[in-house]
Ligand code: AMP
């Protein structure tokens with residue numbers, strides 16, 4: 001019998017341990033297949049719905065979910081499938097694109113900090129401040145000493161958030177180069193997916209090894225006890241969705257959000 005026990009520990013980038021992104025198999029499924037993974041996902045999503053309701057009612061803690069991954073790794077699909085469990089009223093998705101001139105005129109955390117969820121909310125980042133040590137590094141958009149200093153700035157920023165009631169969970173969706181080829185081809189071949197396709201993605205693909213190197217360093221530098229990274233084998237969408245749902249459900253369970261105590265009410269009240 002396959003079990004989800006230990007999945008979170010297995011996929012976590014341990015703080016201060018040796019970690020090799022290259023050693024994570026993007027095809028790994030923990031023994032699940034498509035059918036069993038979908039079955040297993042349902043109760044995790046139910047648990048997430050219930051926990052989010054409590055988080056919202058309690059209004060004291062927040063959850064920040066960071067989603068990163070190379071082009072076509074499935075960030076949008078993960079949001080559709082997993083965030084679907086949340087009441088939209090208590091959930092906000094923020095997508096970070098190429099910074100605007102105004103954003104660039106501030107420090108790199110400025111645009112990110114203002115999107116951090118307030119108490120009672122779940123915030124999902126589709127890309128994030130990590131682009132400032134990934135794409136920025138790969139394309140040498142700033143000098144090396146500037147992006148290197150960001151690892152510590154990010155750790156400090158996330159420590160601030162954690163210390164003020166925001167639980168941070170970071171996912172790197174890990175696909176193989178072959179899988180990316182297939183997904184890009186599918187986007188090109190399907191007119192309904194053309195809007196997602198850009199020739200620029202092919203240039204990025206040529207820098208695959210540079211991205212992997214940038215991810216490797218970012219994961220090791222910034223996976224902490226309080227703000228851990230999870231590397232999700234993401235070639236199989238059904239395993240990716242299951243793993244993210246499970247890890248989020250476990251994290252929220254640990255936060256133990258609960259409904260606020262009921263006010264003192266008279267007995268046998270009948271509302272007319
Ligand atoms: P997409 O996620 O496909 O909508 O693309 C968004 C694009 O914005 C990606 O190519 C990112 O690399 C890029 N991007 C996001 N954040 C930054 C940043 N801080 N600096 C430069 N490019 C960024």
Ligand code: MG
Nearest residue numbers: 071072196201
């Ligand atoms: Mg894109």
